[in-house]
Amino acid sequence: MVIRKLDLKLLRDVRFSPWLFLGIVLLVMSGITLFDASYISYNSLAASYQLTYQKLNMADFTVDLQSAPQDVVKRIQRIPGVKQVDGRVxxxxxxxxxxxxxxxxxxxxxxxxxxxxxxxxxxxxxxxxxxxxxxxxxxxxxxxxxxxxxxxxxxxxxxxxxxxxxxxxxxxxxxxxxxxxxxxxxxxxxxxxxxxxxxxxxxxxxxxxxTDGSVNQVAVTIMPGANRSRIMRQAADILSPYGADDPIPMQKQAGYEVLQRDLRGFRTLATLFPMLFLAIAALSIYNLLGRMIYSQRAQIGFMRSVGYGRRAVLRHYILFAALTGLLGSAIGTVLGYYLAFEITGFYATIVSIPFTEVTPRWGIMAAGIGISLLTAVLAGLVPSLSASRMTPAEAIRTEAPSVGRAPAIENLIPRLKKASFVWRLPMRNLLRAPKRTFSTIMGIASAITLIMVSAGLMDSGKAMINFYFDRMLRYDAMVTFIHPQSQGDLGRIRTWKGVQRVEPLLQVPVKLVHNGREMVTSISGIESNTQLLALSAYDGTRISVPRTGIATGGDLMKRLGLCLGQKVILTVPHRIISDAASIPVSDAEVNGSRIGKYRDQVFSLSRGIQDITFKKQVVVTTQTYEPIGNRLVMSIHELRRLFGQEFDLPPNAISAIMVKVAPGYVKEVSRDLYNLTGAASVVDVQDMRQQIDQAMSVSNAFESVMFGFAIALAFIVIFNSTMLNILERTREIASLRALGVTRLQISSMLTIENLCTWLAGTVIGLPVGRLLAHGFVSQYNSETFHFRSAVFPRTYVMTVTTIFLTVLVSQIPGILRLFNLNLAKATKELSE
Amino acid sequence: MQPTSDSTFIQLEQVAKTYMIGEVSVHALKPTDLTVDAGEFVVMLGPSGSGKTTLLNLIGGIDSPSTGSVCFRSADLSQMNEDQITEYRRASVGFIFQFFNLIPTLTARENVEFVAELVDDPADVMSVLNEVGLADRADHFPSELSGGEQQRVAIARALVKNPPLLLADEPTGNLDYETGKHILNLMRQVNRTRGITVIAVTHNSAVGDMSDRTIHLRSGEITSIETNPHPTDPEDLKW
Known part of the structure; x- marks a missing residue:
């Protein structure tokens, strides 16, 4: 195959400028690796869930009921479109x-x-x-x-x-x-x-x-293409005489819904961050290509003067960009797939997914290659266009020296004028080539931004957990009772060895209704002077327990469309009624009363099932910051007053006790709490923290991968721009060497210059990074976890130090090369 | 435009050029008239900043005049669009630069082929390299060639298109005495044997002795034009 000489030049440009080419390839590669890894992971997880649902034949919908004979299953089976029905207890x-x-x-x-x-x-x-x-x-x-x-x-x-x-x-x-x-x-x-x-x-x-052959839950699968709504309606009609709740479609099933929420958060991260990454990579490619083209001005001038047209020049440089995009994306695609495999595997160990499916996603890979090619080509377009638009004479002419100026700082600090040229020259150099200086500063600023965003995500997660466990949950263990009881145990627990403080808690299950929206949750009643369950505003300031009304988090208010001062209707969740009803009469009498259950709570329902459809209106008086979950809080006295009668609560009722324990006594006290009469469960706060850490470990791992990529990109960007910054001035620096300027003086000047750009990049990058981190964190919020954007002081220090060291290390190869220059040759050559 | 004689190859009428260099406006060429006949060997002489390179660039179509017209075989370059002017440079002009401007990543042969590919009927690349005495260095990269060898590659590169016009900007400016004379000799040969019109720009007054006509410039204008009925052989030039 005969290769055109212009294309041969392209290949030779690659061979003769390996650092530049490699730098751009690495930029593209990192972007695509991250894009493919995160997006394929996201898709693989979604596919793995689907595969599991399919292989394990997840029900299309389920219906909870009080109790129904087993043969109800056969009746539902007869509904047209129903594939299988299973009745269970x-x-x-x-x-x-x-x-x-x-x-x-x-x-x-x-x-x-x-x-x-x-x-x-x-x-x-x-x-x-x-x-x-x-x-x-x-x-x-x-x-x-x-x-x-x-x-x-x-x-x-x-x-x-x-x-x-x-x-x-x-x-x-x-x-x-x-x-x-x-x-x-x-x-x-x-x-x-x-x-x-x-x-x-x-x-x-x-x-x-x-249960004697009866069932209280029916699970149904339907045939492909069948009308699910109709089938659900018909099943509900059949089951309604048996105290059936509304059918719960698969999408509303607890595990399914929470997984989907988690996936949505993952998708946001998997999309936005690689996009930011690629945008910064594009900016860097733009800078690098621009500088490469600048260094080839004379060649462009020659090409144009011998008859190569604008289009040929444009094509030439666009091809260079496309080549880097293609190679970078090819390597990135392979690495991205491999990384996706690892991420999905890790996720599967955290969540119990029996079947994982990580297959090459050709669409995503093709999109990745397309995006990277587009990124590289678009980034190369502007400099290539400007190259093609240069008039040959303009390109071929030695560029006129840029206008030299004394920086304003020399006027402000007169002593600087008398300083050694080792100090003055770097300042003037920065002003002499503003475009070069600007592009270097932007490279550093974008690297800092990227690190800040990924570190900000991790910090926000840690800050949320720290806030929840260190500032809000101040107790070490909590015992929950089977039935609400009077607070007699409180005084006894206070006398136990190692116990520092004891507070009562009353939790009542409720359904909130506002503007047609509903939400089932529970209200926690706590003492006004609580020290173990603190309330906080979004800005972290402590809030008192409201004397009247309820306090709740912003997310819950948003979900119900509630504003401060508005009233919300509280009623009893249906689940309590049905659970109570499902208990056979002989067993329903516990301590002389019928009971209803909600989560780990068993409530006494003295009036029977039909009498408890109460409605209470309560004003939302306080908005709190709830980092995890959605909590409603009110004064324990107010709560007892509101619901005491309906739930037949004993005087001074409590349903749980929070205990603060001296270090080293948690296990001992927890053991004793189990032994309290009527204790249902004991929560060790450290255990809870461990579970949440575990739940967040997937996103933590993913954020760590992103952080690693951010550091790598920062290094590539800075290395390239610093290296070019030095190499572009080979002749100039060789002349200085020829004049007798020592190596130490030259490396000092370059270091001062690079550190000035580092300082300027840091000043720009830190606030921009902080702002973007805030934007990303707000996108990442889910219904379970409510992040406040946070960047720890140590992250600022780490970012600034990392970039500082990167700048110092990046200049070493360039400086070493300058030290080994053939001065006679270098001072004679117009350009390389 | 004034009517041109049949042999008028290049005609400049009131051509002027003003550059902006940094923040400074430079009148590189004041309004100038000039004609060059086909087959002439013209040398433009003048010190730095006299406007000779500007004049050469305008003739070569790599720069456009601020005012006036540049005609090549009656075609006004200043009226041509981008494609036409590119075609003019491609088909009609061969350039030789002071700093050679070879593509550093291509060998001598590839540098010549790089230009040969632009035209339909180029000369044989190796023949041209042989003509400039570089056949045995054809596969060397510019960095492996001496300055004289690089300039000979540049001449081969200019000749491979068989252009009717060869423009040389300080072709010996970066070369030693002997090598410089060899290069001038080469240019004279292609002028005489192939009938190629040569316009060379230099500040070396000795070079003027080998030309058919010497045009003197100073401060952006032509100060005098000397016709030389008996050009000196380049080998006999001394400076």
Whole structure:
């Protein structure tokens, strides 16, 4: 193949300017690696979820009901378009764990007496299915088992009534419903350690709960193309006589919805950051190509003078840019795919995904290559156009010396005028070539921006957790009781060794209704002078517990369209009613009253199911900052007054006790808290923190990858511009050497010049980076985690120091090259 | 435009050029008239800043006049659009520069081929390199060639297009005495043997002795034009 000489020149330009070419290729490569890695990871995760839902036959919708005979399943099966129906029993209860010495909340879900369920089936990680008949065996959900150290053969103790029943764990399983272990959509905090899902043979569940062949949940899959809304409606009609709730489509299923929220946050990060990264890379490519073209002015002049047209020159330099884009994206695509594989694998270890699917996403890869080519070509377009527009005479002529000026600082500090030229020359050089100076400063500023954004994301996450656990939750352990009770235990706990402070807490489940929007949550009643559960404003200042009305976070107010001073309707969540109703009459009498359950709380409902559809109006008087979840807080006295009668609360009712403990006493006190009469569970705040850290470890890992890329990009950008800055002036510096200026003086001058650009870049980059970090953090907020943008002082120091060192290191190769110059040759050559 | 004689190859009428260099406005060439006949060897002499390179650039179509017209074979360059002026440079002009302006990343042969590719009927690249005495250095990069060798590559590069007009800007300015004379001899040969019109710009007054006509410039204007009926052989030039 005969290659045109203009194209040969292109290839030779690559060979003769390897640093420049490599620099641009690395810029493109990093951008595409990050883009592909994050976007393929995002897509792979979404695909892995879908694959799991598909393989484990996730229900298209489920219906919770009070109780219905098993043959209701057959009636639903007859609805046209229904593919499969499964009826099951699901019950929440307290679980004693001798293994982990902790009492936690559990959920038992029945599975068929033989084999695995056909809908929402299970993936066995370890062990075997439970035996039949009288064998007291069950399957344990993987995350709970992992966090609490269970393996097949261990025992677990669900508490039914006042009895602990011993069950052998026959196997560990993953469930499509509990890839993200949450109890309900309203409480999206992952609790893999505190919430144990167990699967038990139906006959065994019937024996345990006395359900006697009935079911309280129906799961349905539908045929492809069938009308889901119609089927859901028909199923609801069939099930309504059995106290059915509204059908819950798959998208509203707790685990599914929380996973999707998490994915959405991931998508935002996976899209925005690579875009910022590529934009900065483009700016840098623009600078580098511009400077390369500038250094080839004479060649351009020659080409134009011998008859190469503008288009040929334009094509020539655009091709150079495209070549870098193509090579960078080819390498970046391979690396991005590899990295996506690692990220997805890591994610799968955090979330219990049984089936992962990381396949080359050709569309994304093609988009990545397209984007990188476009980035490189667009970045190269402006300098290439200006090259093609140069008149040959203008290009070929030695550029007139730029106008020299004494910097204003010399007038401000007269002593500087008398300073050595080692100090004065760098200042003047910076002013002499403003474009070059500007492009170097912008390179440094953009590198700082990128580091600040990625570090800002990590800092904001850490700041949120620190704020929540260090400033808001000031207790070390909290015991929650099965039934609300009077606060008699408070005084006793205060006398325990190591206990520093004790405060009561009353939590009441409510449904908030405002402007047609609803939300199920709970209200926490705390003492006005609380020290263990602090309220804060968004700016971090402490807020008192309101004397009247409720305090809540901005996110919840936004979701309900609430403003301060407005009234919100509080009513009882449907779930309490149905759960209470699902308990057989013989077991419903606990301590002489009917009970309703909500999460880990069991409420006394003395008036029966029909009488508790109350409505209360409360004014939102205080807005708080809630970093994690959505909390409603009011004075405990006010809460007792509002709901005491409806929930038949005892005098001075409490449902939990918060305890502050001296260092070293947490385990001992927690153990004693378990032994309190009526204790349902004990939360160790450090455990909770560990679970949240775990939940955030995926985004932390991803942010760390981004941070690594930001540092790499910063190095490439600065290395290239500093190196070019030096090499462009080879002749000038050689002349200085020839005149007798020492190597030390030359390297000092260059260092001073580069440090001036570092200083200017830092002054611009830090505030811009801070601003962009703020923008990114606000995009990353989810319904579970509410970040406040934060950049730690150490991040500023780290960023500035990293860039400072990068500038110093980047200039070394250039300076070394200058030291080895052939002065006779270098001073004679017009240009390289 | 004044009517031109048949042999009028290049005609400049009231051509002037003003540059902005940095913040300074420079009248590089004051209104100037000049004609050059086909086959002439013209030398433009003058000190730095006299406007000789500007004049050469205007004739070569690599710069445009601020006022006036430059005609090549009756075609007014100042009326040509970008494509036409590029075609003019491509087909009609060969350039030789003081600093050679070779593409440093291409070998001697590739530098010549680089230009040969621009025209439909170029001369044989190796023949031209042979003509300038560089056939055996054809595969060397510019950095491996001496200044004289680089300038010979530049001449080969200019000749490979078979241009009717060869423009040389201080062709010996960067060369030693002997090499300079060799280069001038080469230029004289192509002028005489191929009938190529040569316009060379120099500040070396000795070079004027080898020309058919010497045009003297100072401060952006032509001060005198000397016709030389008996040009000196370049080998006999002394400076």
């Amino acid at each position: 699901t019950e929440d209860l307290t679980v004693e764990q001798r293994l982990a010495t902790k009492r936690v909340i559990g959920r038992i879900i029945s599975i068929p007496d033989a084999g695995l369920p056909s809908i929402n089936t299970l993936h066995i990680v370890n062990g075997t299915l439970p035996g039949r008949g009288n064998k007291r065996e069950l399957l344990l959900e993987n995350s709970f088992a992992k966090f609490n150290g269970y393996k097949p053969g261990d025992f677990i103790y669900p508490i039914v009534g006042d009895d602990e029943v011993r069950y052998r764990v026959s196997g560990i399983v993953m469930s499509p419903e509990y890839m993200w272990v949450v109890a309900s959509t309203d409480d999206p905090m992952p609790q893999p350690k505190q919430f144990g899902v167990m699967f038990m043979r139906k006959e065994m569940a019937d024996r345990l709960f006395g």
